Amino acid sequence: MKKYLDILKAVNLFEGIEESDLPPLLSCLSSKQSRYEKGQTVFFSGESIKQFGIVLSGQVQIVQDDYYGNRSILAKIDAGNLFGESFACSQIKTLPVNVIATTESEILFIDCCKLAVPCTRACSFHSKLIQNMLNIVSMKNILLTQKIEIISKRTTREKLLAYLSSEAKKAGEARFYIPFNRQELADYLFVERSAMSAELSKLKNDGLINFHKNQFELL
Amino acid sequence: MKKYLDILKAVNLFEGIEESDLPPLLSCLSSKQSRYEKGQTVFFSGESIKQFGIVLSGQVQIVQDDYYGNRSILAKIDAGNLFGESFACSQIKTLPVNVIATTESEILFIDCCKLAVPCTRACSFHSKLIQNMLNIVSMKNILLTQKIEIISKRTTREKLLAYLSSEAKKAGEARFYIPFNRQELADYLFVERSAMSAELSKLKNDGLINFHKNQFELL
DNA sequence: CTCCTTTTGTTGTATTTCCAACAGACTTAT
DNA sequence: ATAAGTCTGTTGGAAATACAACAAAAGGAG
DSSP, X not given: OGGGHHHHHTSGGGTTSOGGGHHHXXXXXXXXXXXXXXXXXXXXXXXXXXXXXXXXXXXXXXXXEOTTOOEEEEEEEETTOEESHHHHHSOOSSOOSEEEESSSEEEEXXXXXXXXXXOTTOOTTHHHHHHHHHHHHHHHHHHHHHHHHHHTOSXXXXXXXXXXXXXXXXXXXXXXXXXXXXXXXXXXXXXXXXXXXXXXXXXXXXXXXEEETTEEEEO | OGGGHHHHHTSGGGTTSOGGGHHHHHHHTXXXXXXXXXXXXXXXXXXXXXXXXXXXXXXXXXXXXXXXXXXXXXXEEETTOEESHHHHHSOOSSOOSEEXXXXXXXXXXXXXXXXXXXXXXXXXXXXXXXXXHHHHHHHHHHHHHHHHHHHTOXXXXXXXXXXXXXXXXXXXXXXXXXXXXXXXHHHHHTSOHHHHHHHHHHHHHTTSEEEETTEEEEO
16 A cells, blocks of 8 residues: 555645545545456446445546447546546436446545544544545536536537636637637537537637637637 | 525425424524515626525526526525525535526525534534434435436437437336426437437337327337 | 416427538658 | 647538428327
8 A cells, every 4th residue: 555655645635634644534434445457347337336436546437338339538537636536425226337447456445434534533634535525526526517618519619618718718818718728628629629619719700809829818 | 595495395305204304403503584576686696606596485596697688597496495505505606607586485595514514512413413414415425427428419310319228217118107298208319309200110010119198118 | 167378399480510522731660 | 940740720520409380190179
């Protein structure tokens, strides 16, 4: 476990917790470490989980099969990140996804109930853990809600304006950089790249925006 | 406060907590009750909040203004429900939304930090509260993620199949009821009703599904 | 039962998006 | 410097969606 202290201290769940506190904390939480070969399934859909995972090394994918058997990749989780926390911390009885190791991986499992219920010895860091977990899931909710607001728009033009407007508000000014190239922006908005490019040009010609590469200005 | 005990005991945050425990619990949490006139703003965008609200009576709306000043309604919250919990429990410094009372309302405010940090007197229900809150934000996370997965599809046909497939998996069988009429389903998928209706007929004629009103069967 | 209202499905037309191909601009490697 | 690769924007045609209008089906009230 000493091997992964560097990874663990950077995990957002442990923010504000001293590195020296990590080993007793993990012991207090009865955490368990497991190794998975490439392609091995970490969580099976249909089961009920109470533990979430932290990727210590390697990568896992969260995948979902629909009724017809089509598979989509919901997320890829690299080392230093959590997965399955929402499922573990919720009352969901049937996991709707599979978690599969993309490469050989070491995973640390933590029981959400252990995390949520302060131990009888009143660990000094238990409150911090709870707050951190609430923050992690809540921040995710905020981002997901914002994304739905943007992609709910019916036309590519509206989606672009919604996204750019949101970025301008975030930047607090009319000129800002976005973290995407054209293909990435199209993927984020779930539209076709060249059609989106055409719409960007129209917005520019209509005098609504100006842009060069990933720098934009609302006019 | 006795006035609202019936409402409060049904609030998901208090599930599994005895009604008689509610008054001391709310005292322990230093909760505060406030009254808002119709049209009054409960939370202003730009501010930083640490308290979420429970609507005791009335209704509030969560609204968002974009850079151009266009306003959209993100949610309407009726009595017995929480609002702002994701913002209060996260490290967000600047609220991106306004919360406005739609009608005259009574709101109970609870500080997220008070909830997350067990009091020194070790209330017996504090753990339950924490678990409930984790469940609430986690379930929201799961629902939001599933919704994005569905509306990320590019065509109305794909959106319908993704949604119906998801409902079939939830029902555990090929025949199921959906909780929407046609307009509501179109609104959920962010598509136009009559075009969606045409696509439903095509799916039926192509032999993929059968339906009558809100009962569907995947074939 | 009849009548009225609401919901659902259908259709033609206009609009938008996707797709494929390609040219131009930009970046990277030699 | 040049050549190769990648990114971005443009374009024409095909496919899909929105829109408006209306018919058919379903539901509710008297």
